[in-house]
Amino acid sequence: MTGRVKGMKEKIIIGVDLGGTFIKFGIFSEKGKMLEQWKVPTKEKNNKEAVMRAIAQEAMQHMEACGYTLEKLQGIGIGVPGSVNRHGRIIHAPNLGWSMVDFEKEMQVFLPVPLFVGNDANVAALGEQFFGSGKGCDSLVFVTLGTGVGGGVIVNQHLVTGCFGGAGEIGHMVIDPKETVTCTCGNKGCLEQYASATGIVNIAKNKLNATDIPSLLRQKEAITAKEVFDAVKEQDALAMEVAEAFGQTLGHALALVASVVDPDMFVIGGGVSAAGDILLDYIEKYYRVYAFSPSKQTPFKIASLGNDAGIFGAARMVMLG
């Protein structure tokens, strides 16, 4: 517990980040100050009714335990791990096994308050823009490098939600049309296949198998993206080749993104971003090669909210109304 709302006239907001493993919650003041945060395991994740009921009960109980009544609740924002169209309908959430769920509408049965739903990475982008590394930027593109690659696009302080649920799906930009391996999405050559934690490990394994270059990575049993970038920091030649390949693909992809929305800033988050500024060196090097001249100097930053970006962004959705 990090504080209490001053003056009981103020409304509160609940931000929720629905993940396949945990559901994270935050209670915020109406101006976006975080007052409480907690998380619970995602039980029966394939059962959408059970999940929706759990979110509603958890939010209500915790709110009441903290001394807030339903009348004080301005609204709830929820980030979900899937594509969401502009009507708050989940088109497909592979990690939950959900398809075509009218989430905003169905959730109203369990929680009759103003409700805003968005794709988790899109929502995290909103969090980073308003509360994190993008503070003060009107527009930014957020990229999250984890098991997969997600993204979110903010223009004039608002999320670009898109029409069919595909906005900010930077991980599924087909960067190499000649790729023969299929991505989880069914296409071939998606950015996610090269720039996710999984992708980085795959590039490393392929290089280890295909060459005799000595490398610290040869001593590891199971390589992780973190170990690749740790080895880069040790000037490991093979790891540096992996980082170049990663940087070239992601830098190229983000230059393509800049030709569409020309943001104030790129913010890089997700587990892989723990590698820090060295990651940006590799991305920026290639971004500046491929970007169209007016956008060549766009700044890059590492995300600052970590795993909390989702609940912050969910609260921000409610603030924007």
Added chain:
Amino acid sequence: MTGRVKGMKEKIIIGVDLGGTFIKFGIFSEKGKMLEQWKVPTKEKNNKEAVMRAIAQEAMQHMEACGYTLEKLQGIGIGVPGSVNRHGRIIHAPNLGWSMVDFEKEMQVFLPVPLFVGNDANVAALGEQFFGSGKGCDSLVFVTLGTGVGGGVIVNQHLVTGCFGGAGEIGHMVIDPKETVTCTCGNKGCLEQYASATGIVNIAKNKLNATDIPSLLRQKEAITAKEVFDAVKEQDALAMEVAEAFGQTLGHALALVASVVDPDMFVIGGGVSAAGDILLDYIEKYYRVYAFSPSKQTPFKIASLGNDAGIFGAARMVMLG
């Protein structure tokens, strides 16, 4: 002359499309009904003061001749052939030879009324969205295929102007990083090198030189993009190969764009679009291969405003304020 404003209380708007050859003007009602339109040659185009003065004088004189006073003028919107940043500053306009011109500010000296300036293709996108093929769409991506390839991105009925002047610069997305020929922008492998009228002709010439495939195009002295698509309609095998290459590159690029902003619709304009729906067949075929699943069915339309899109969009900028 197509009409008069009913009731003299209504304000009028002037939309201007500044091109390297002509300056086009339109007088519109405050609701966007076109009342007059005309054009004049662009004289002394490298002399920015002369051009600005000409725009101001032409607008004022014509307005007065039509019986409108300056008090009636709500504002002027101007599309310019170059990159414009969010403060109305022209970063670079190669066709005019202008760089770093504070257009909105400098133009105020000649025309002290509310003034809005944007990149010409961006502005045309706004025209197509509000008055043309995109009527009723909240968001769209407009692509103009002419000597070059331009574009504009509309989200929630507003133009994405971007931060540094690179938004909607779809023609300068690097689609083939392995290209060795340099684009006019200095990069290599830009969409414009393959999907512009010039690019289509280049693909055709390369195929004519590299193969012995019989073709109607072999009889032409100087091939144009129109002749390539005319030959496609005659089932000319070589021309159809050119159309496939064109469709693959542009379809792929627009799938990348959809992963960023996921628009309601794509609208294809510019001189090349005179080929009609057959053009869309080739673009859509490859778009649907490369697009991320939620956006695979995004509709495509040919632009409907032709050369008037610019003045309509310029007027719309003023309407949006």
